[in-house]
């Protein structure tokens with residue numbers, strides 16, 4: 001049977017981490033999920049070297065050191081990075097958290113997703129969602145060895161990947177919507193195993209057992225179609241910023257909460273994400289919200 005957590009914390013910025021440290025201290029069962037490959041949120045992404053001087057009880061601390069301090073107080077086994085929470089829903093007495101690779105069940109959820117994350121720009125064809133062999137980032141690429149990979153995009157990143165993967169794959173198809181690449185074409189000069197399609201756009205996919213098997217591309221001017229058999233489609237179109245990620249009540253990009261910080265039954269929102277009267281988007285008030293949650297769930 002699936003393990004049910006007391007609380008799942010979504011977002012490992014300073015507020016999610018602080019809440020995790022309180023759970024650790026109070027021996028409350030928790031799981032912390034973070035979409036990027038590192039914790040720390042804005043402090044690491046935007047101002048790691050800046051001194052923070054307004055956290056009560058801490059005189060002055062560099063942002064990155066504050067995050068390291070919080071990390072030292074939590075169990076690393078209870079933190080999962082590179083896991084994006086895609087949706088949440090109420091399920092009988094529990095809440096369900098659906099991530100990019102699994103579903104988790106808990107009694108409570110605390111959303112601490114702050115400014116949100118950037119999500120990959122999709123290819124934009126029907127049936128693209130929930131197709132595991134359509135990928136938007138590559139963390140390690142052993143599974144692409146001896147596979148047919150279609151890469152969509154024309155920037156430096158797409159060209160770099162085309163060169164790297166062409167050395168191990170069973171054929172790379174590089175597809176870009178313009179007649180010239182935006183990235184430096186020298187990158188792919190001399191690459192074997194590489195077919196280039198300019199100017200083409202993805203038109204549709206043919207799926208088999210839930211996986212994309214053929215990518216059909218369309219020539220931008222002539223509208224002529226080409227079928228490309230694929231094992232993987234790597235969409236390299238960059239990111240779009242996320243705003244309203246969850247089906248909750250929003251005030252602009254922020255989630256409205258009641259006086260107990262509930263955004264919905266058993267679902268809290270804290271930190272920068274939360275919206276209520278006179279809300280201050282700073283660390284100290286966010287930490288206070290985390291303490292409030294602990295008092296409710298304990």
Ligand SMILES: Cc1cc2nc3c(=O)[nH]c(=O)nc-3n(C[C@H](O)[C@H](O)[C@H](O)COP(=O)(O)OP(=O)(O)OC[C@H]3O[C@@H](n4cnc5c(N)ncnc54)[C@H](O)[C@@H]3O)c2cc1C
Pocket residue numbers: 010011012013014015016033034035036039040041042043046047051052053054083084085086112113114115116117245270271272273281282283284286
């Ligand atoms: C330049 C600058 C300087 C600042 N200086 C100070 C200061 O000196 N003192 C102070 O008190 N405050 C300061 N702030 C404000 C402070 O940084 C924020 O209040 C704080 O970062 C909010 O923390 P958070 O955890 O709510 O959100 P964030 O820091 O935004 O973290 C949210 C985390 O959630 C993750 N996430 C988002 N969506 C998902 C998802 N669907 N699934 C999983 N994970 C997800 C993100 O990747 C991110 O790691 C400053 C802000 C800026 C921009």
